[in-house]
Amino acid sequence: MSTLTHERAERRKAWGFVLPALLWTFAFFVVPFIYMAAVSLWTRQGRETIHSWTLDNYLNFFGKPHLLQALFNSLEVTVIVTVISVILAYPLAWIIAERVPRRFQRLALVLSILPFWTSYVIRSYSWLLVLSDSGPVNQALVWTGVIDTPLALSATRTATVIGFVHFFVMLLTLTIYANLVQLSPNYRRAAADLGAGGLQTFWHIILPLTLPGIMVGAFLTFVLCIGDYITPQILGGNNELLLPQVIMLQLGRTANFPMAAALSLVLMAVVTIAYLLCARWLKIERA
Amino acid sequence: MKALRTILSIAYAGAIYVFIFLPVVVLVLFSFQDGRLPVPPLQGVTLHWYGEIFSDSRLMSALANSVLVAVVSSGISCLLGFLAAYGLARYTLPAARLQRALIIAPMTVSTLIIGLGLLSLFGALGIFRSLWTVGIGHVVINLPLCFAIIYGSMGAHQVNVERAARDLGAGEWQVMLLVTVPMLMPSILAAFFLALTFSWDEFIIAFLLSRFDVTLPVEIWSMLRSGLNPKTNAIGSVVFLVSILLLLVMELLVFRKPRRAS
Structure with missing residues (x-):
C-alpha cells in the first residue's frame, strides 16, 4: 500500500x-x-402563525415594558446572586483550604457541596418549606421575639435570591477552593519576606492570583442563573417575572412560539455579551 | 489573636454549613411528619409518606422512566464522546479545532434554549414528544461533557502503549477495545456517572419534550401544584439518597486510585 x-x-x-x-x-x-x-422572525396572530419574515417580535420586546422589565429583573437578580454568592463562598473556600487540616479537606469540601445532589426541583421546594409562613425560619424568628407576625418570605424575589445563592455558594466554594490549593506557598513566603502583613498579602497577592478562578465561577453562575426557570417559578411566584418565566408563559397561554424563540435569542445574546465582557479572564478553550 | 481567628473561622464556616444544610435537613426531617403539613412542629414520626410514594404508580413509573432515560442517554453520550475523542486525539483531521468547538458548543447554551429548539423542530417535523425525544435532548447536553472529560484524559503515554500493541499485530478495533478503553476506564466511568446524574436530575428539557410518559423531576413538579405535602418530602429524600449512593459508587469505582502521599 x-x-x-x-x-x-x-x-x-x-x-x-x-x-x-x-x-x-x-x-x-x-x-x-x-x-x-427562523421561527423568531415569524409572528403569531390569534391562533395563526404568519410565515413572513419580520422583526416584529424583537421590536415588540423592546417596545413592551413588561417584556423588557423581565430582562431587567433577570439581570438584577443574576448580578445580586453572583455577587452575594462569591462573597459568601470565598471565605468558606479559604477556610477549607487554609485552616482545615489537609486530610479533612476533602471531607469538608464534599460536605459543603452535598446538598448539590438533592434533585433540582426538590431543592427549590425545600426552600419553599423553610421560608413558608409556618416554616422553621419564621417560627424561629417569632419564638425568639424578633418579629411578631411571620414574614412573607415565600413567593418573593428574596426567596428566589436565597434559593439561587444556596446553589451557587456550593458551586463557587468548589471552584474557588480548586484555585486556592493550586497556589504555591512560595508566593506567600515571598510576600512575608518582603514585609507584607496578612491583609496586604491577601489583597495584593492571593486575590489577584485567584481572580481567574473567581471569574470562571462567576461566569458559570451568571449563565446558569439567568437561564433558570425552576427556582424563580417555585420560589418567586408570579410577581416580578424573570425572562425564562416569560419565555415559558409564551408557550403556555398563546402557544406563541415565535415570541418564545425571539426571547430565547435575546437571552442568548445577553449571555454572549457577558462572555465577551469577561472573556479576558476566562480561559475555557485551552489551545 | 490566633485563637480569635480560629474562632471566627469556625463560626463563619459553621454558619455557611447551616445555610447549606438547612433545606436538606428540613426536607428529610419532615418526610417523617405524622401530619398533613411538612412544617414545624414535628407531630410524630411515621413512615406513612414513604408507603404513599411506593404505592403511587405514576410516581414509580416516572422513576423507572428516569432511570431508563438516564442510563440510555448517558451510554450513548459516552459512546459518541469516546469515539469522537479517539478520532480527534489519534488522527489529524482538517479543521479539528472547529470540530472540537462544535462538539463542545451545546455546553455553552442554556438548556431552556436547547429544549425550545428541539421542541419547535420536532413540532415542525411532526415527531411526537416521548421519552425518546427527552433522551435525544439529554444526549445533546451530555455529549459535550463526556467528550471533554474523555478527550482531556487522552495523553501521550497511552499513544506509546497503543503503538506497541499495533507493532505486536493488534488491529484497530483490538487496540481500541483491549488497550485504549481499559486505560481510559476511569475517565469513561466518570463521564458516564456524571452524565447519569445530570440526566437523572434534568428538568427543563424533560418538561418540554415529554408528554404522557414523564421523568421523575417532571412528575415531582406536577406534585408541587398540590402545595406543601410530606409526600413530596419523602420522594425528595429518596432521590437524595439515590444520588448520594451513585456518588459513593463513583467514588469507589473511579477515584479508588492509590492515594498520593501528600
Whole structure:
C-alpha cells in the first residue's frame, strides 16, 4: 500500500470515529437552533402563525415594558446572586483550604457541596418549606421575639435570591477552593519576606492570583442563573417575572412560539455579551 | 489573636454549613411528619409518606422512566464522546479545532434554549414528544461533557502503549477495545456517572419534550401544584439518597486510585 492511499484510508477511519458525534450535534443542536432563529422572525396572530419574515417580535420586546422589565429583573437578580454568592463562598473556600487540616479537606469540601445532589426541583421546594409562613425560619424568628407576625418570605424575589445563592455558594466554594490549593506557598513566603502583613498579602497577592478562578465561577453562575426557570417559578411566584418565566408563559397561554424563540435569542445574546465582557479572564478553550 | 481567628473561622464556616444544610435537613426531617403539613412542629414520626410514594404508580413509573432515560442517554453520550475523542486525539483531521468547538458548543447554551429548539423542530417535523425525544435532548447536553472529560484524559503515554500493541499485530478495533478503553476506564466511568446524574436530575428539557410518559423531576413538579405535602418530602429524600449512593459508587469505582502521599 502506498503512503498516499494509506493516509487516505487512515483519514477515512478517523472520520468514521468523529462523524457520529458531529452528526448528532449538527442534527439536534445546530439545526434546531437555526430553525428557532427562523421561527423568531415569524409572528403569531390569534391562533395563526404568519410565515413572513419580520422583526416584529424583537421590536415588540423592546417596545413592551413588561417584556423588557423581565430582562431587567433577570439581570438584577443574576448580578445580586453572583455577587452575594462569591462573597459568601470565598471565605468558606479559604477556610477549607487554609485552616482545615489537609486530610479533612476533602471531607469538608464534599460536605459543603452535598446538598448539590438533592434533585433540582426538590431543592427549590425545600426552600419553599423553610421560608413558608409556618416554616422553621419564621417560627424561629417569632419564638425568639424578633418579629411578631411571620414574614412573607415565600413567593418573593428574596426567596428566589436565597434559593439561587444556596446553589451557587456550593458551586463557587468548589471552584474557588480548586484555585486556592493550586497556589504555591512560595508566593506567600515571598510576600512575608518582603514585609507584607496578612491583609496586604491577601489583597495584593492571593486575590489577584485567584481572580481567574473567581471569574470562571462567576461566569458559570451568571449563565446558569439567568437561564433558570425552576427556582424563580417555585420560589418567586408570579410577581416580578424573570425572562425564562416569560419565555415559558409564551408557550403556555398563546402557544406563541415565535415570541418564545425571539426571547430565547435575546437571552442568548445577553449571555454572549457577558462572555465577551469577561472573556479576558476566562480561559475555557485551552489551545 | 490566633485563637480569635480560629474562632471566627469556625463560626463563619459553621454558619455557611447551616445555610447549606438547612433545606436538606428540613426536607428529610419532615418526610417523617405524622401530619398533613411538612412544617414545624414535628407531630410524630411515621413512615406513612414513604408507603404513599411506593404505592403511587405514576410516581414509580416516572422513576423507572428516569432511570431508563438516564442510563440510555448517558451510554450513548459516552459512546459518541469516546469515539469522537479517539478520532480527534489519534488522527489529524482538517479543521479539528472547529470540530472540537462544535462538539463542545451545546455546553455553552442554556438548556431552556436547547429544549425550545428541539421542541419547535420536532413540532415542525411532526415527531411526537416521548421519552425518546427527552433522551435525544439529554444526549445533546451530555455529549459535550463526556467528550471533554474523555478527550482531556487522552495523553501521550497511552499513544506509546497503543503503538506497541499495533507493532505486536493488534488491529484497530483490538487496540481500541483491549488497550485504549481499559486505560481510559476511569475517565469513561466518570463521564458516564456524571452524565447519569445530570440526566437523572434534568428538568427543563424533560418538561418540554415529554408528554404522557414523564421523568421523575417532571412528575415531582406536577406534585408541587398540590402545595406543601410530606409526600413530596419523602420522594425528595429518596432521590437524595439515590444520588448520594451513585456518588459513593463513583467514588469507589473511579477515584479508588492509590492515594498520593501528600
